[in-house]
Amino acid sequence: MKKKYLKISQSSFSLFEKCSKGFEWQFIDEIPFDCGADNIYSVFGTSFHKAIELHEKFKLTCDELINGWKTLFLSIFLEAKFLQDKDYELKEKYVNLGRHFLVNAFSMKERWKNYKTIDIEKYVKIVFENKFMQNVFLTGKIDLILKDSDTYVCLDWKTSKHKDNKIDLNDQLTFYIFFMHTMLHDVSLRQIYGSLAYPYDKEILFTQRTQEDIEKLFVRINMMLERINCNDFKKEPKLNFRHDDCFFCPYKKRCENVD
Numbered sequence: 001m002k003k004k005y006l007k008i009s010q011s012s013f014s015l016f017e018k019c020s021k022g023f024e025w026q027f028i029d030e031i032p033f034d035c036g037a038d039n040i041y042s043v044f045g046t047s048f049h050k051a052i053e054l055h056e057k058f059k060l061t062c063d064e065l066i067n068g069w070k071t072l073f074l075s076i077f078l079e080a081k082f083l084q085d086k087d088y089e090l091k092e093k094y095v096n097l098g099r100h101f102l103v104n105a106f107s108m109k110e111r112w113k114n115y116k117t118i119d120i121e122k123y124v125k126i127v128f129e130n131k132f133m134q135n136v137f138l139t140g141k142i143d144l145i146l147k148d149s150d151t152y153v154c155l156d157w158k159t160s161k162h163k164d165n166k167i168d169l170n171d172q173l174t175f176y177i178f179f180m181h182t183m184l185h186d187v188s189l190r191q192i193y194g195s196l197a198y199p200y201d202k203e204i205l206f207t208q209r210t211q212e213d214i215e216k217l218f219v220r221i222n223m224m225l226e227r228i229n230c231n232d233f234k235k236e237p238k239l240n241f242r243h244d245d246c247f248f249c250p251y252k253k254r255c256e257n258v259d
Helices: 010-018 020-028 040-058 062-079 085-089 091-112 171-183 211-229 252-256
Strands: 006-008 116-127 136-148 151-157 192-198 203-207
Touching: 006 010, 006 211, 010 020, 010 171, 010 211, 020 252, 040 062, 040 085, 040 091, 040 116, 040 136, 040 151, 062 091, 085 091, 116 171, 136 171, 151 171, 171 192, 171 211
Parallel strands: 006 136, 151 192
Antiparallel strands: 116 136, 136 151, 192 203
C-alpha cells in the first residue's frame, strides 16, 4: 500500500467490487487513463448537474439555463479527451435532450417548494475507523439536502432513463444516509430519506436505511480494506457484470497487456 491515506466514495467502492485491478490503477497507483474515460453519457450527466448547480447557487431561471444549455454542454464536451466517433454523432441529440431534462427538473422542483434547502453539492468527508489501515475516509457529494419539519431528504439527480429497481439496496444512498445521520447528531435514521430524481420522466424514488443496513455496508468496506492492505488486486470476474463495465473502462489498453 503506497498511499498515506485513502478516500473511499461510493463510486470507487463500486469499482473495487467490480474490478479491484482497475481500482488499484486508478486510486492506489494513480495511473493516467489511456482510453474510454469519457463518453456522451458522462458529458451529458456532468453538464446537467452543472446546470442545476448554477440554478441552485445563482438562481438562474429555467429559461436562462435553456438559453445557455448548448454552450454549457459543448464546453464540457470539448474538454472530454477520449470521445469516440459515435459520441460526436449523438451530440445534437443530447443538446436537445438537455433542454427537455431542464424543463422536467424545474417541474419536479415544485414538489419540494415548501421544503427548506439545507445544502447544495455538499461534500462530505468522514473518518472510517478500521483495523486494517490508518487515515481512511468515506467521501461523497450530495446534490441536494432538504428539510421539512423534522424530515430530511438527500436527493441525487439521475440522467439515466433506467430506474434503480433495487433502490433499497442502492449503495450510493446508503453512503449518503450515513453521512446525513453522522452530520445531524440528534436526528434518527427514521427521519432521513434518500431519493433518486429522474428528469427523463419526472419520477422520484425514495428509500430509507436502518442501522443494520449501514453495518452491512461497513462489513463490505472492511473486506475491501483488508484486501487493499494485503495488496490483493486481481483482474477478477466482475460482480453484477454488465456488458458496458469493460466497454467504458479507462484502462482497456493497459488491461489487455496484463495477465
